[in-house]
Amino acid sequence: xTYNFLLDLALILLCTKVLGLLTRRFKMPQVVGALLAGVIxxxxxxxxxxxxxxxxxxxxxxVIVLMxxxxxxxxxxxxxxTGTASFIIALIGVLVPLAGGFALAAAFNGPDLxxxxxxxxxxxxxxxxxxxxxxxxxxxxxxxxxxxxxxTRAGNAILGAAIIDDILGIVALTIITSMADPNVNVAIVLxxxxxxxxxxxxxxxxxxxxxxxxxxxxxxxxxxxxxxAFVFCLLLxxxxxxxFGVADITGAFIAGLIISNTKRAPxxxxxxxxLSYTLISPVxxxxxxxxxxxxxxxxHIIIFSVLLVIIxxxxxxxxxxxxxxxCHFTTRESIQVGVGMVSRGEVALIVATKGxxxxxMSNSFMGPIILTVVLTTVIxxxxxxxxxxxxxxxxxxxxxxxxxxxxxLVKNYNIAIKGEDTEEIPAxxxx
Amino acid sequence: xTYNFLLDLALILLCTKVLGLLTRRFKMPQVVGALLAGVIxxxxxxxxxxxxxxxxxxxxxxVIVLMxxxxxxxxxxxxxxTGTASFIIALIGVLVPLAGGFALAAAFNGPDLxxxxxxxxxxxxxxxxxxxxxxxxxxxxxxxxxxxxxxTRAGNAILGAAIIDDILGIVALTIITSMADPNVNVAIVLxxxxxxxxxxxxxxxxxxxxxxxxxxxxxxxxxxxxxxAFVFCLLLxxxxxxxFGVADITGAFIAGLIISNTKRAPxxxxxxxxLSYTLISPVxxxxxxxxxxxxxxxxHIIIFSVLLVIIxxxxxxxxxxxxxxxCHFTTRESIQVGVGMVSRGEVALIVATKGxxxxxMSNSFMGPIILTVVLTTVIxxxxxxxxxxxxxxxxxxxxxxxxxxxxxLVKNYNIAIKGEDTEEIPAxxxx
Numbered sequence: 001x002t003y004n005f006l007l008d009l010a011l012i013l014l015c016t017k018v019l020g021l022l023t024r025r026f027k028m029p030q031v032v033g034a035l036l037a038g039v040i041x042x043x044x045x046x047x048x049x050x051x052x053x054x055x056x057x058x059x060x061x062x063v064i065v066l067m068x069x070x071x072x073x074x075x076x077x078x079x080x081x082t083g084t085a086s087f088i089i090a091l092i093g094v095l096v097p098l099a100g101g102f103a104l105a106a107a108f109n110g111p112d113l114x115x116x117x118x119x120x121x122x123x124x125x126x127x128x129x130x131x132x133x134x135x136x137x138x139x140x141x142x143x144x145x146x147x148x149x150x151x152t153r154a155g156n157a158i159l160g161a162a163i164i165d166d167i168l169g170i171v172a173l174t175i176i177t178s179m180a181d182p183n184v185n186v187a188i189v190l191x192x193x194x195x196x197x198x199x200x201x202x203x204x205x206x207x208x209x210x211x212x213x214x215x216x217x218x219x220x221x222x223x224x225x226x227x228x229a230f231v232f233c234l235l236l237x238x239x240x241x242x243x244f245g246v247a248d249i250t251g252a253f254i255a256g257l258i259i260s261n262t263k264r265a266p267x268x269x270x271x272x273x274x275l276s277y278t279l280i281s282p283v284x285x286x287x288x289x290x291x292x293x294x295x296x297x298x299x300h301i302i303i304f305s306v307l308l309v310i311i312x313x314x315x316x317x318x319x320x321x322x323x324x325x326x327c328h329f330t331t332r333e334s335i336q337v338g339v340g341m342v343s344r345g346e347v348a349l350i351v352a353t354k355g356x357x358x359x360x361m362s363n364s365f366m367g368p369i370i371l372t373v374v375l376t377t378v379i380x381x382x383x384x385x386x387x388x389x390x391x392x393x394x395x396x397x398x399x400x401x402x403x404x405x406x407x408x409l410v411k412n413y414n415i416a417i418k419g420e421d422t423e424e425i426p427a428x429x430x431x
Numbered sequence: 432x433t434y435n436f437l438l439d440l441a442l443i444l445l446c447t448k449v450l451g452l453l454t455r456r457f458k459m460p461q462v463v464g465a466l467l468a469g470v471i472x473x474x475x476x477x478x479x480x481x482x483x484x485x486x487x488x489x490x491x492x493x494v495i496v497l498m499x500x501x502x503x504x505x506x507x508x509x510x511x512x513t514g515t516a517s518f519i520i521a522l523i524g525v526l527v528p529l530a531g532g533f534a535l536a537a538a539f540n541g542p543d544l545x546x547x548x549x550x551x552x553x554x555x556x557x558x559x560x561x562x563x564x565x566x567x568x569x570x571x572x573x574x575x576x577x578x579x580x581x582x583t584r585a586g587n588a589i590l591g592a593a594i595i596d597d598i599l600g601i602v603a604l605t606i607i608t609s610m611a612d613p614n615v616n617v618a619i620v621l622x623x624x625x626x627x628x629x630x631x632x633x634x635x636x637x638x639x640x641x642x643x644x645x646x647x648x649x650x651x652x653x654x655x656x657x658x659x660a661f662v663f664c665l666l667l668x669x670x671x672x673x674x675f676g677v678a679d680i681t682g683a684f685i686a687g688l689i690i691s692n693t694k695r696a697p698x699x700x701x702x703x704x705x706l707s708y709t710l711i712s713p714v715x716x717x718x719x720x721x722x723x724x725x726x727x728x729x730x731h732i733i734i735f736s737v738l739l740v741i742i743x744x745x746x747x748x749x750x751x752x753x754x755x756x757x758c759h760f761t762t763r764e765s766i767q768v769g770v771g772m773v774s775r776g777e778v779a780l781i782v783a784t785k786g787x788x789x790x791x792m793s794n795s796f797m798g799p800i801i802l803t804v805v806l807t808t809v810i811x812x813x814x815x816x817x818x819x820x821x822x823x824x825x826x827x828x829x830x831x832x833x834x835x836x837x838x839x840l841v842k843n844y845n846i847a848i849k850g851e852d853t854e855e856i857p858a859x860x861x862x
Binding site (some may be wrong): 003004005007009010013014017021051054057060061064119200224226227228230231234235237241242248271272274275277278279280282306333 | 434435436437438440441444445448452482484485488491492495549655657658659661662665666668671673679701703704706708709710711713746
C-alpha cells in the first residue's frame with residue numbers, strides 16, 4: 001500500500017479550508033472556495049492528487065451524509081405541503097432545459113461534431129437536452145445551510161423539486177437510451193423507480209418502529225443510535241443504486257427524513273455535522289472541482305461551450321421559476337427556487353459518459369459538458385447568495401424570506417449544535 | 432463505480448456495534464466484539480466484503496486518528512518522566528520475544544518447512560523472532576481508553592514503550608533484511624529514523640507557534656482548528672512513512688502530543704472522538720479480523736502455530752514485565768505493562784510479507800503468523816481487563832492503579848466529552 005492518500009487528504013482539507021475562508025472574506029459562500037480548491041489541486045491546474053479512486057469513494061460518502069443530514073433537517077410536514085408545487089417546479093424545470101439543450105445542439109451539431117456518435121442526429125441533439133435536465137442539489141443544500149435558509153418555503157420547494165427532478169432525469173435518460181439501446185426497457189425502469197419508493201416506505205416504517213422501541217428502552221447511550229442511523233442510511237443508499245437504479249443520495253435523503261421523526265434526530269444530526277466537516281464533506285466539494293480538465297477546444301466548440309453554460313443557467317431559472325410562480329410563490333421566491341436548481345453535478349457527467357458509450361453523443365461534447373457542470377456549480381451558490389440577500393431598498397413585503405416557524409426538531413437541532421462550531425469572522429479581522 | 436463499499440461499510444458498522452455491545456454484556460471490552468465482527472465478515476467465515484482496498488485505507492485513517500487522539504490525551508510531562516522506564520521496557524520486551532521466536536523456529540524449522548526461502552536457516556529462524564518483536568499498541572490504547580486507564584502510570588509506560596518498540600522493530604527488521612538483501616544499508620536506515628525525530632521536533636515547534644498565534648487571534652471559530660490539527664497529523668504521518676521509513680502512527684502520535692500542549696486540545700479531541708466512532712474506528716478494528724484466513728495446515732504447522740501464540744504472549748509479558756519491574760514498578764503494574772504490550776498487529780503482517788518476498792521466510796509460516804496476530808489481538812484486551820480489574824480480596828496497597836493527578840488538559844477534555852456519548856448499560860437491561 002502506498003500512503004499517498006494521506007497526503008491527498010491533507011492537501012484537500014487544507015486547501016478547501018483556506019480557500020473557503022478566503023471566499024467568505026469576499027462575501028461568497030465557503031463552498032465556492034472548496035470547489036475552487038478542487039479545480040486548483042486537480043488536473044486543470046496542479047494535478048497533485050494521486051489516489052483518485054479513494055477520493056471518489058470518500059466523496060460519495062460525503063454527498064450521502066450531506067443529503068442524509070438535509071433529510072434530518074427537513075420539516076416533513078412542510079415538504080408534504082410543497083409536494084404538488086415541487087412536482088410542477090421539477091417538471092417545467094426539466095422540460096425547458098430539455099428544449100433549450102435540443103435547440104442549441106440542433107443549431108450546432110453537424111457531421112464535423114458528431115464524430116463517433118452512431119445514433120440519429122435527432123437523438124444526439126435530444127441527448128444534449130437530457131444532460132441539461134439533471135440538477136445537483138448538494139451544492140445548493142450546503143449553501144442554504146450555510147446561510148441558514150434551508151428551512152424557508154423556497155428551500156423546501158427546492159429540496160422536494162430536486163428529488164423529483166432526479167426521478168424525471170432517470171426517466172428521460174431511460175427513454176432516450178432505450179431508443180438507442182435495444183437492451184433497455186422503459187417499463188421495467190419505471191417499475192423499478194416505483195418499486196424503490198414502495199420499498200423505502202416499508203423499510204422506513206419498520207426501521208422507525210424498531211428505532212422508537214430501542215430509544216424508549218435505552219436512555220443513556222447515544223452512540224448506538226448514531227451508528228444505527230448511519231447503517232440505515234448506507235443500506236438505503238446502496239439498495240437505491242444497486243437494485244432500483246435510483247440515485248444513492250435519494251435513498252440517503254429519505255433515510256434522513258425517517259430519522260427526522262425520532263427524538264434522537266437533533267443529536268444524530270449534530271454528530272453527522274462533525275463527521276461531515278472534519279473529513280468527508282471537504283473531499284466531496286473538492287472532488288467536483290477535481291473533475292475539471294482542459295479539453296481540446298476548437299473555436300466552434302468554445303462558442304458552443306459558452307452558449308451551453310448560458311442556456312443551462314437560464315433554462316433552469318426560467319423553467320423552475322415559472323413552475324414556482326404558477327404555484328403562487330412570490331416573485332422573489334420564484335427566483336430563489338430557479339437559482340437553487342441551477343447547479344449540475346456528477347449526474348450530468350455520468351449521463352454524458354453513458355451516452356458517449358452508447359453512441360448517443362460524440363466525445364467532442366465532453367469538454368463543454370464538464371465546463372458546464374463546473375461553472376454552474378460555482379455560479380449557483382453565488383447567485384443563491386444574491387437571491388437570498390436582504391435588499392433594504394426593496395419596497396413591499398416581498399423581500400422577507402418566508403421562514404417556516406421553527407418546529408420542535410429544528411429548535412432542538414439548533415440547541416444541539418449551538419456554540420459547537422461557530423465560524424464567524426473574528427472582531428479583529430473586520431477592521 | 433460500483434457501490435459495494437456502501438454495503439461493506441454498513442455491514443462493518445452494524446456488526447462491530449452489535450458484537451461490541453454483546454461482548455460488553457459478557458464483561459469484555461467492546462473492541463473484542465469489533466475484532467470478532469471482522470473475523471466473521473471476512474474470508475475466515477462469511478467473506479461478504481468486496482472493496483478491500485477502500486476498507487484498508489479507511490482503516491489506516493482509523494488507526495492514525497486513534498493514535499492522534501491518544502497523543503492528545505497523553506500527559507507529556509508524565510511521558511517524559513517514564514521515558515527511561517519506557518526504553519528499558521521496550522528493549523527487554525523486544526529481546527525476549529526475539530530469542531523466543533528464534534528458539535521455537537530453530538526447534539521446528541527444517542527442509543520440509545523452509546520451502547521457497549533462500550536465506551540461511553539461521554537467518555530464517557532469526558526472522559521469526561523479529562516478527563514477534565512488533566507490538567501493536569492501538570488495541571491496548573482503545574481498551575485502556577474504554578476502561579479509563581490510559582492515564583495511569585502503567586498506561587503511560589505502555590504508550591512510551593510502544594513508540595520505542597516500533598523504532599526497535601524497524602531497526603531489527605533493517606538489520607536482518609540488510610543481511611539478506613544487499614540493497615538495504617543499516618546506517619542509512621538508522622540515520623533516517625534519527626532524521627525523522629529531528630524533523631518532527633522542528634515541524635512540531637513551528638506548527639505549535641503558528642497554531643498558538645492563530646488561536647490567540649481567532650476566538651470564536653473552532654472548526655478551522657480541528658481541520659488544521661488534522662492536516663498536521665496527516666502530513667506528519669505521511670512524511671514518517673514516505674521519507675523516513677517510520678510507521679505513520681508514530682507520526683500521528685507525535686502530532687497529537689504537540690496539539691496536546693495547545694488550549695484547543697480538549698475541543699479538538701472531542702471532535703475526533705466523534706469522527707472516530709461514527710466511521711473510521713469500527714472499520715479499523717474490523718479490518719484486523721478481516722485479515723484472518725484459514726490457511727492450509729499440516730499437523731506439524733498446527734503444533735507450531737499453538738506454540739508460536741503461547742510464546743508470543745508469554746515473551747512479551749515476561750520481557751516487558753521484567754523491564755517494568757527493574758524500573759521499580761509494582762508487581763501489579765509490571766503485569767499490566769507486560770499484558771499491554773501483548774497484541775501484535777498489522778506491522779507483524781507487513782514484516783512477514785516483506786520477509787517472504789526477500790526469501791527470509793517460507794510461505795508455510797504465513798498461516799501461523801496471521802493466527803498469532805489475530806489471537807494476541809483478541810487475547811490482549813481480555814488480559815488487560817483482568818490485569819486492571821480491582822481485586823478486592825487483594826492485600827496491600829499494590830492493587831490500586833496509580834492514577835496520575837489529572838492535568839488541566841485531561842480535566843478539560845473530560846468536561847468536553849462529558850455527557851456527549853455515554854454508552855452505559857441501561858438500568859432496564861440489567862435485570
